[in-house]
Amino acid sequence: MPHLRWGVMGAARIARNFVCPAIHQAEGNALAAIATSDPARAEPFVARYPGLRVHQGYDALLADDAIDAVYIPLPNHLHVEWTERALRAGKHVLCEKPVALKAEQIDRLIAVRDETGRFAAEAFMIVHHPQWQRVRELIADGAIGPLRHVDGAFTFRNTDTANIRNRPETGGGSLYDIGLYPCIGARFASGAEPMHVEARLEMEGGIDAMARVWAEFPGFSLAFYCGMRLRPRQEMVFHGETGWLRLTAPFNANVYGPTQLHWMREDGQLVVEDYSNIDQYRLMIEAFARATGGESFACPLEYSRANQRMLDTILAAGQSEPGAGTISP
Incomplete structure (x- = not known):
């Protein structure tokens, strides 16, 4: 399984309570950084994961060469923009659902995924x-x-x-x-x-x-x-x-x-x-990591587009x- 160093874009509750613990515990994955416009919101994450880097702003996270993959739990209307920006920054992307608000927006993400050679998927854990x-x-x-x-x-x-x-x-x-x-x-x-x-x-x-x-x-x-x-x-x-x-x-x-x-x-x-x-x-994070190495994934963007x-x-x-x-x- 490829080893992925993860950065989290935003301090959302789902990141704090579910996805960050899963990344931390998942085999072959490491929680390395979080980005937030309010450093105070990062404090519970730093307290739980000593050594976690805190970036002020999402662009700073994307500029971090020590990050392989980004998890995006931002408000829904920001998902397409930041998924595309993260892919173009050379990061693999796991984005919270809905990854887009219209099916045709996912066509655009599929094209950018293929162009950049990075992996992107919607976080349908079920x-x-x-x-x-x-x-x-x-x-x-x-x-x-x-x-x-x-x-x-x-x-x-x-x-x-x-x-x-x-x-x-x-x-x-x-x-x-x-x-x-x-x-x-x-x-x-x-x-x-x-x-x-x-x-x-x-x-x-x-x-x-x-x-x-x-x-x-x-x-x-x-x-x-x-x-x-x-x-x-x-x-x-x-x-x-x-x-x-x-x-x-x-x-x-x-x-x-x-x-x-x-x-x-x-x-x-x-x-x-x-x-x-x-x-x-945790199962989703481990499956995502394997998918960055070429294994099949249960919910690729094409499957998300149909949904x-x-x-x-x-x-x-x-x-x-x-x-x-x-x-x-």
Whole structure:
């Protein structure tokens, strides 16, 4: 595995609580620097990781020759700009989701990735978690018969109007923040792509505070809702003709609650598989490091582009009448 020296662009909570610990613990990876416009925000990082270099400003981080890869947890509207700038500075880039706000912006990032020869990817940690790989395997093996329907839910409560998730100018909204997870979860588990979507959005202050989505895939349907004004809940259920699979903590593994896969078999037996205490962020970092050396990656930018295309169609459908859209290749 290539050894990567990481720099973190910004002192976001997800970096502090999840990704930086994962980088620090991941085999073949080292947390080396952080960049922030406010040095005070870097103090918790320095206290936890002695020797961590602190750069005042993102350009200073990109100019650091001792950094191989950059993790970007900036507000959504800054992702494309700084991913491109980091690639052109010769860094590999792992960017928080959504890596872009429109699918065509990812085309630009793919071109820059190929031009620079650096690796770039969106930080969809769930595809690296063994519970999701197990669901994908069971569906492919016919363990629940032909897949006919998928149900999903992902909610949390955030009423802080100053929070970037509640601001349209920073790429806020429930779909950009959490609704993309049921989308990629259904696509990853089934190996299929959606053909048609319908959506209803509850708009507040220019952002979708809640979304209800119906999508048609070849042979099965997906229904999910996501929202930022509800008590936290998350679940994914894959229903086949002879059985079903249920993930109890599909997205925030370990944090939301016990991380289990419930498998109702054709013979009526309920099998419970436990996937608790697995760090999906560490698995993502280690997979990313291997990908910089040429190994395949579960969610390359091309895969992210298809997910963003689905989101684009959902958002457009939710803001139109009759609220439906066909997804083009």
